[in-house]
Amino acid sequence: MKKLSLAIATALFAISCTNNEPQNSTDNYEIATWQGFRTSAASFTFDDNLPAQFTDAVPLLEKYGLHGTFYPVINWVTDWEPIRQAAENGHEIGSHTVSHPNLSTLPEDSVRFELAESKKIIEREIGKECLTIAYPYCAAPADSLTAEYYIAARICDRKHIQAHIPNTMRISSLGVGSESEYIYARDINDYFEEGKTQEAWSVLLIHELENGNGYSPLTLQALDSTLNFLSQRCEGYWVAPFADVALYALERESAQIYETRADDSITISVTTKTLPRYVPLTVRRPLPEGWSSAATVDGNANLCISGGYINIDITPGNAITITKHK
Numbered sequence: 001m002k003k004l005s006l007a008i009a010t011a012l013f014a015i016s017c018t019n020n021e022p023q024n025s026t027d028n029y030e031i032a033t034w035q036g037f038r039t040s041a042a043s044f045t046f047d048d049n050l051p052a053q054f055t056d057a058v059p060l061l062e063k064y065g066l067h068g069t070f071y072p073v074i075n076w077v078t079d080w081e082p083i084r085q086a087a088e089n090g091h092e093i094g095s096h097t098v099s100h101p102n103l104s105t106l107p108e109d110s111v112r113f114e115l116a117e118s119k120k121i122i123e124r125e126i127g128k129e130c131l132t133i134a135y136p137y138c139a140a141p142a143d144s145l146t147a148e149y150y151i152a153a154r155i156c157d158r159k160h161i162q163a164h165i166p167n168t169m170r171i172s173s174l175g176v177g178s179e180s181e182y183i184y185a186r187d188i189n190d191y192f193e194e195g196k197t198q199e200a201w202s203v204l205l206i207h208e209l210e211n212g213n214g215y216s217p218l219t220l221q222a223l224d225s226t227l228n229f230l231s232q233r234c235e236g237y238w239v240a241p242f243a244d245v246a247l248y249a250l251e252r253e254s255a256q257i258y259e260t261r262a263d264d265s266i267t268i269s270v271t272t273k274t275l276p277r278y279v280p281l282t283v284r285r286p287l288p289e290g291w292s293s294a295a296t297v298d299g300n301a302n303l304c305i306s307g308g309y310i311n312i313d314i315t316p317g318n319a320i321t322i323t324k325h326k
């Protein structure tokens, strides 16, 4: 169980002004590096809206209860329906620009158009926020430009991403399929294992699947085997869309935990910097003295007692009350 050491503030205000419950120090709290205290994170990203991504890859991901990230090029979309359906089923739809240019060589106003217009159209079509972008040709414009529109952006330099993400506007990924050295599941699985050893985040970049005519096809059998490999080792890998993992890391880095103690209950809340949306952060604290077990009032926090700790998932902005189990 790995955690990051970070300064967790003790609450000094708010609740203590309105009632007499003691406000406790939260020095004994830990925030999981990755959701659920899993050792590492993994994301599957798909570029260029190739049809097989929606007819074949989406059902495979869903077979394992997993979600991927799809990066359509606006000008290449002939039918939004499969994309809309994927979004409805919980997959992320991000931007791969309007016209697939090399953003590193465009003038600023053209870069702004590609970033802003693609985001606007995706949000209009799917009715959800478009939070991340994959750069065509893995060529990034100035980070400050991207940061005006997106929380995170993907490049392709094959590195695993450390938990303290060095630059959210340049998050690495590994290209797989026939045009890469990563054609078979065993090689891809080795890549994920390497990421787990580093307690890092590993992102795959996939284009075509099976026998399609698109770039660097990956066989469905390889994708299936890799998804199976990860889901058989769920304590080691948090598999989630690109935006969710980026949001988690951004929340973790800015989280403050507050606790209010009563005789037989603890109320925990978390705040972070303002983000477009929030994913649950996993935190833990030791079981209080004299408590053999605990339960949540709302029963909705993935509460888990393990090794003398209470682990819970809590969405920033919310409060959860845990009671002594009698």
Ligand SMILES: [Zn+2]
Binding pocket: 047, 048, 096, 100, 136, 137
């Ligand atoms: Zn592309």
